[in-house]
Amino acid sequence: MSFITRFAPSPTGPLHLGHAYSALLAYDMAQKADGAFLLRIEDIDRSRAREHWENQIYDDLAWLGIRWQEPVMRQSERQPDYTAALDDLWARGLIYPCSCTRADIAAAASAPQEGAPLLGPDGVIYPGTCRDFPLEGATPPQNVALRLNMRKACDALQKDLSFSDSGMARETTVSADELIHGVGDIVIARRDMGTSYHLSVVLDDAAQEVTHVIRGEDLFDATKIHILLQSLLGLEQPQYHHHRLIRDEAGKRLAKRDDARAISLFRAEGATPQDIREMVGL
CATH class of the missing domain: 3.40.50.620 (HUPs)
Incomplete structure (x- = not known):
């Protein structure tokens, strides 16, 4: 290879x-x-x-x-490539618009019935406020944040995911339960960008035919999101090497x-x- x-x-x-x-x-x-x-x-x-x-x-x-x-x-x-991927995920019902502010999310996640806010790779795990609103239109709305419906995404794959890491010398298996409850409905496109780090990085790596991703160990948990997106979008999964900081x-x-x-x-x-x-x- x-x-x-x-x-x-x-x-x-x-x-x-x-x-x-x-x-x-x-x-x-x-x-x-x-x-x-x-x-x-x-x-x-x-x-x-x-x-x-x-x-x-x-x-x-x-x-x-x-x-x-x-x-x-x-x-x-590369925005046209990001938009095409978002259109695909939208057509499959895997993303939804979200109008929540950071203050809204913090308040909902800190409500007495919720207990202490749970943290994932992207910070406070989204409590799902906008998740069940009906989706309208053939393409995603503009100038609004778009979130990945993690439960629907995992249901679409119906399998555990895994990746190897030569930097940490280990194989990691990622279950649907871990993604749903430990990662949550991450932002897949920010309202002011039209994309997100998570979406762009997997599409860019695929476009450049990257076979080995070498990056800091602070991004190890984000790799769970990236291999999920690669599977959803039919992209090749590279080898990973997370190094010391x-x-x-x-x-x-x-x-x-x-x-x-x-x-x-x-x-x-x-x-x-x-x-x-x-x-x-x-």
């Missing part, structure tokens, strides 16, 4: 040491397997994506010695707000690409 992997940053801030580790690890694994390394810009959040951050991504990765195949995929150019001195994982660990600042201070490799344990 060929080896195709990708690095998919969002242009909403500077790349930091955690990004460097993930990109370098994926690149090294592709090189070792005589495979392909692809770059994808996850810019579906147009309110936060900035051109100068995208340009900085290209510059930092090239400085690290990473080379990628052209052209670079940009999510902002780069953390600060207090043990907290790095985020975009950690500018002090931005690759560009290390570069400005005279660091070399080899210095960055040593900092992240490569």
Whole structure:
């Protein structure tokens, strides 16, 4: 089997040491397997994506010695593919519109009869307020959030799902009960985006024919959602490799707000690409 992997940053801030580790690890694994390394810009959040951050991504990765195949995929150019998938799921009755705000969800999930709110990969598990409203129209409504009806999705598949993870060296089985009660009706398209991370990532990986997804262990639980969507949409399931996270001195994982660990600042201070490799344990 060929080896195709990708690095998919969002242009909403500077790349930091955690990004460097993930990109370098994926690149090294592709090189070792005589495979392909692809770059994808996850810019579906147009309110936060900035051109100068995208340009900085290209510059930092090239400085690290990473080379990628052209052209670079940009999510902002792929809305027709996301819309087609949503139309398919809508026609099968597997998604529904939701008008709830975050405050509405928090209030409903915290009601006395509900007990403590349950948390899933996307935060508080949706209590189902809009789930049973009748669906109208041949296509999903615009400018509204769309949720996956997890129970109907699991009923459509009628099987447990599984995926292998070479990073954690284990095989994981995901049952319908776990998806229904432990994940819930996740947002499949945000009202201000026309898609979501979960939907776009599986469609983009399939479009780029990615065979190996290499990413941080913080996304391990989200993989349960991704393999479900792959099965529903008839997409090939890639191999997964969830790697350790780069953390600060207090043990907290790095985020975009950690500018002090931005690759560009290390570069400005005279660091070399080899210095960055040593900092992240490569």
